[in-house]
Amino acid sequence: MKNNNDTKQKLIYTTREMIELQGIDALNMRDLGKKMNLSRSAVYRHFKGKEDLLAVIVGENFKLLNNNMRELIGNINDPRRLMNAILCTYYDYGITNKEYYKLMFQKQWDKELYPDLYNSAFIIFEVVENCLEKAGNIRKSPNQSTAIMFAFIHGLVELNAAEHSEAEKGLDNPINLIQSFLDLIFI
Template sequence: MKNSNDTKQRLIDVTRKMIDANGVDSVSMRDLGKEMNLSRGAVYVYFKNKEELLAAIVTENFEMLNSRIYKLSSEIDEPRKLVYEILFTFYSFGIKNQEHYKLMFLKQWDKEQYGNLHIAATEVFGVFYKCFEKSHEQKYTGNKSPIQLTAMVSAFIIGLVELNSTGHIEPEKGFDDPTALINSFVDLIFEKN
């Protein structure tokens, strides 16, 4: 069984490299089989189709992002600083891993079919929620509920990554300094009443 799991993980790792080198559209089960010296049919033993393979990669990506965010939440106690660091980590991940980011945030994955992926994706937002819950209790985030704030920061950071990854970094639009923009956005959220 260990060999089977090793092969499955190796398929994921090789596909990840294919995505990094040539984008998601370059991935084919046939080329993957060739790359790993397996028949195309052998690849289907591990993943029933390309979407299932990509879902496994997306789940791993969310787990990696979650790991980074959980590390921050264990190191930083101050909510404002934590939210800034999480947003910056999220932004950096999206810019450095654009093809993976598109799979994670710009594709709708079936919750029923890919439950583990959905759970891993939801965990990212759970950290934001907990941070805002604490801040809300301390009256640092105004009258917005933790769920509203979580939705707002999620929309903000996903939009910022998307704008920057598509080249919209013009100074006249104010998009040329993402760190300053993140800082300003966090300041708006954490104005004490």
């Protein structure tokens, strides 16, 4: 049984390596099996298909992002500073992990097949919403402010990941944009 779990973990690790070197679009189960000296059927004993394998990786990534958010919450008491840190962390994650970010937020995962992924994404939303609710000094409801905040940060990540960060558009300093955005959220 241990050997079976080791193989599964190695498949996940090797998949991560392949994504980092070649991108998600280049990943396929045949090449993964070849890289690990496994038959295709051996790979499918561990995962139903590419999507199931990627779902495991996305789940791990959400867990990492959730842990980073919770660590900030434990260390920063001021609501505005906390939101600034959360948005900066989120932005940094998206920019430094572009392929994983795409998997997490641009792919529509089936809620019925992958309920844990949906729940993990929603936990991040709830964490931010709860922080804003405790802050109390926001212009809109906590739910609306959180939705606006996620629309903003996803847009900022997308623009910068696509290298649309032109100074003449005011997009060259994401940290300043995050701080200016918080001026719009907080009273």
